[in-house]
Amino acid sequence: MTVKNDAVKGTLSIMLKENISLTQLFTLIVNLLLGSSIIVGIGIDAQQNGWIAVIIATFLGCGLMFFYFSLNGLLPNKNLYEIMEYCFTRKVTIVLSSLYVMYFLYICSRVLRSFAEMIAAAIMPHTPMEVILFSFLCLLSYILYLGLEVLGRISEIFSPYIYLFLLFLMIFLPLSGAVHLNNLFPILGDGVQPVIKAIFPSMLVFPFGELIVFTVILSSLRDIKKSWKWTFMAVLAAGLQLMFGSMLLIVSLGMDALQSSNFPVLSMVRLISVGEFIERLDPIAVFIIILGVLIKSALLLYCSLKGLEYIFRIPYRYFSFPISILTAVFTMFIAANYGEHLAKGGSAFIYRFHLVMQFLIPVITFIFLMRKTKKQKNLKGKQNGKSIHS
Amino acid sequence: MVTLAAVLVFILLNGVIFAIDMTMFHCTFLEELGRLYYFNPLFGRVMLYFMILLGFGSAVVIDIRRKKNKRKKHRGYRTADK
Numbered sequence: 025m026t027v028k029n030d031a032v033k034g035t036l037s038i039m040l041k042e043n044i045s046l047t048q049l050f051t052l053i054v055n056l057l058l059g060s061s062i063i064v065g066i067g068i069d070a071q072q073n074g075w076i077a078v079i080i081a082t083f084l085g086c087g088l089m090f091f092y093f094s095l096n097g098l099l100p101n102k103n104l105y106e107i108m109e110y111c112f113t114r115k116v117t118i119v120l121s122s123l124y125v126m127y128f129l130y131i132c133s134r135v136l137r138s139f140a141e142m143i144a145a146a147i148m149p150h151t152p153m154e155v156i157l158f159s160f161l162c163l164l165s166y167i168l169y170l171g172l173e174v175l176g177r178i179s180e181i182f183s184p185y186i187y188l189f190l191l192f193l194m195i196f197l198p199l200s201g202a203v204h205l206n207n208l209f210p211i212l213g214d215g216v217q218p219v220i221k222a223i224f225p226s227m228l229v230f231p232f233g234e235l236i237v238f239t240v241i242l243s244s245l246r247d248i249k250k251s252w253k254w255t256f257m258a259v260l261a262a263g264l265q266l267m268f269g270s271m272l273l274i275v276s277l278g279m280d281a282l283q284s285s286n287f288p289v290l291s292m293v294r295l296i297s298v299g300e301f302i303e304r305l306d307p308i309a310v311f312i313i314i315l316g317v318l319i320k321s322a323l324l325l326y327c328s329l330k331g332l333e334y335i336f337r338i339p340y341r342y343f344s345f346p347i348s349i350l351t352a353v354f355t356m357f358i359a360a361n362y363g364e365h366l367a368k369g370g371s372a373f374i375y376r377f378h379l380v381m382q383f384l385i386p387v388i389t390f391i392f393l394m395r396k397t398k399k400q401k402n403l404k405g406k407q408n409g410k411s412i413h414s
Numbered sequence: 415m416v417t418l419a420a421v422l423v424f425i426l427l428n429g430v431i432f433a434i435d436m437t438m439f440h441c442t443f444l445e446e447l448g449r450l451y452y453f454n455p456l457f458g459r460v461m462l463y464f465m466i467l468l469g470f471g472s473a474v475v476i477d478i479r480r481k482k483n484k485r486k487k488h489r490g491y492r493t494a495d496k
Contacts, residue, residue: 126426133427154461332423336415342476346420349469353462354427357450373437377430 044244046254048176051183052323053238053258057085058186058265059320060135061231062313063142064366065288067270070222071279072208075270077222082263084223085232089259092235093252095386096242098393100249104239104386105334111392118335120385125331127381129347131234132324133355134369136160139317140355141362142287147310157352164322165348168329169341172244175322182315189312190265193272193293196302202276202295226370229378231266234320235259236382240327286362289313325351416480420473 044052067074067081099107104124109117139160140153148156167175197203212219238255245251269289273282276292285291289309297303329340329347359365368374428450435446453459 122422122426125423126430129423129427130430152461154465158461158465328423332419335422336419338415338419338480342416342480343419346416346469346473346476347423349465349472350420350423350427353465353469354431356462357427357431360449368434368438371434371438373434 042172042244043246044172044176044241045180046245046251048180049241049245049251050254050258050261051179052176052241052319053235053255054183054186054262054265055179055316055319056234056237056323057231057259057262059231059316060138061266062269062289062316063138063287064369065270065273065282066227066231066266067222068283068288069226070219071214072210072274073212073219074222074274075208075267076212077219077227078263078267078270080219081223081227081232082260082267084228085235085263086256086259088228088232089235089238089255091390092239092386093242093248093255095390095393096239097248098390098397101243103241103243103330104236104389105331106243107239107393108389109334111389111396121331121334123385124381125328125335127377128237128324128328128331129351129354130358130377132321132328132351133358134365135317135321135324136351136355137358137365139313139321141365142290142313143310145362146287146290146306154352154356157355158349160318161348161352164318164325165344167318167322168326168344168348171341172241172326175319175326179319185315186265186312189308190268192305192308193296194268196296196298196305197272197276197292199298200296202292203272204278205275207275207278208271225375225379229375229382230369232259233378233382234324236386237323237327239386240330241323416476417470417473420470 067077070077095104095107096102099110102110105117105121108120112120136157140156143156144151144153167178242248242251273288273292276295277285277288281291282288290306293305293309296305325344325348326340329343332338332343332347333340359368431450432443432446435441435449436443439446441449453463
């Protein structure tokens with residue numbers, strides 16, 4: 025018996041609870057939302073009104089974050105998988121967790137594919153994508169092996185560079201004469217319909233629906249109730265950055281070039297030329313993109329590893345290397361080329377998949393959780409009443 | 415257990431990719447299988463197969479090491495009890 029207890033204690037010591045600070049949470053949220061949205065650009069379907077679509081989607085994203093936050097707030101210190109176990113049985117939760125593992129890994133593969141395509145097309149054209157992915161995922165697996173705290177610190181240290189980069193763009197693009205404010209007009213020329221079409225469901229599921237990963241991560245906060253302000257500020261800050269980014273893309277590239285460009289941010293940065301001295305700033309853009317992708321893919325991988333930890337009852341660190349390497353393989357398998365990758369991203373099947381995982385399952389869980397917590401409160405009230413009478 | 419997890423992930427991700435491709439391109443299961451796992455040594459495919467092997471190999475090694483550590487711990491506890 026003592027041997028068994030000690031063995032359990034040994035396992036628990038590896039499954040130590042990790043804590044992240046509020047600033048780390050802030051930067052993680054910002055990086056998750058910016059992540060691959062910077063590479064492919066968002067709101068392009070709404071034409072020159074993309075920035076309006078981003079503003080509306082940001083407020084909807086805040087609402088979504090509020091929902092995920094209240095889901096975690098009802099059972100503090102428990103992640104999505106543990107909450108589902110509380111609501112349903114372990115067997116049902118294992119099935120649902122497997123679905124989430126699959127979902128998180130699939131999104132992670134999509135994010136990594138966009139990144140690898142960009143690197144292979146723009147920075148290292150002679151290097152095979154497999155090599156880029158293999159080295160990147162080795163790094164990711166090492167970060168995840170070290171834990172969420174290390175990921176939080178990385179995000180905290182590198183995030184200021186994103187703001188600096190945005191500042192650079194806002195200063196150097198007008199100086200280069202690349203800004204044409206006329207590109208923003210006519211505002212809502214075709215009515216509100218294109219904006220609404222761009223938001224539902226494409227912008228709601230990507231990137232704001234991906235905030236579902238924080239239902240796994242919010243349990244790592246020391247005091248969840250104090251963190252709500254930071255969480256909403258982070259979503260708003262990321263939304264503002266996306267809006268500025270979207271506006272800059274429209275005014276600098278124009279809609280025709282924006283729609284035909286595979287990597288709009290890189291095309292925009294290449295326009296910078298101040299006094300024929302400050303130019304070719306693509307490496308800075310690539311650095312920012314790498315940072316965003318690193319944090320986003322690490323968060324998605326972390327959530328899937330946590331799911332595996334729940335299913336197999338083994339500390340997630342053991343899974344980090346094999347699962348990361350398999351993710352690299354599936355990043356290549358998800359599409360034959362970049363065109364197919366983009367087409368699949370906009371397919372109805374993927375939207376349905378997103379909607380089920382981001383909205384349907386969490387809503388059902390929330391309803392069950394509300395009912396259970398109410399029942400328990402009533403029971404406690406009755407028990408207290410009995411003890412007072414006796 | 416880690417190997418089992420790797421197999422589970424492999425099956426699940428294959429499942430998603432197959433489902434998406436079969437609905438989008440209206441192809442059969444076998445066609446999709448051939449498309450996904452064709453072997454072309456000159457097209458970077460060798461690297462992919464190497465990565466699959468590395469993933470599963472590392473999972474097996476981790477499992478063996480976990481078992482060894484468990485045995486060591488049990489032996490340690492037994493001698494301590496004596």
